[in-house]
Amino acid sequence: MTFLPETRVCPRCGERSRIITCGDSDGTIVSACCEAVIPDLNDSPTVLIEDGKLVCPFGDCGAADQVIELDVATRENRLSIDEEGTIVAHLGDSEFEGDGFECQQCARSVSMPGGDEIVHV
Ligand SMILES: [Zn+2]
Ligand SMILES: [Zn+2]
Known part of the structure; x- marks a missing residue:
């Protein structure tokens, strides 16, 4: 945890507060109080689990269960030529690639705790 020289208005209590980086891997900047x-000092703070x-980790939002995954499905279909000379695309190696996460309430991007590893069901 590092104290930064700036102060900001805390989005939760409205008081002017010193700002600190919390001890997570992203170095998220939060109010000390x-x-x-x-919000304006962080790109994609990590979603909280409560x-x-x-x-939503943004102090002025805090919406519960409003996080969506922005998804881009990419497919790599390998092409080959079969015995009859027909070009064949092999389907099946599809891979879903998450394009990040967003809070639907405030439309700001957030990140997932634990390195964005989520299970698709
Ligand atoms: Zn505060
Ligand atoms: Zn939000």
Whole structure:
């Protein structure tokens, strides 16, 4: 945790507060008073998990279960030529590539705890 020389208005309590980086791997910048994420100083802060819900990390939003995955399905279909000379595309190696995550409530990008590893069901 590092104290930064700037102060900001805390989005949670509205007081002017010192800002700190919290100890996560992203170095998310939060208010020292409430540890609320300062929206304009962070690109994609990590989603919080509270009571089994995914909670928007932005201090002035905090919506629960509003996180969506922006998904881009990419497919690599290998081409080959079969015995009859027909060009064949091999389907099946499809791969879903997440394009990031976003809070639907405030439309800002967020990231997932644990290196964006989620299970698609
Ligand atoms: Zn505060
Ligand atoms: Zn939000």
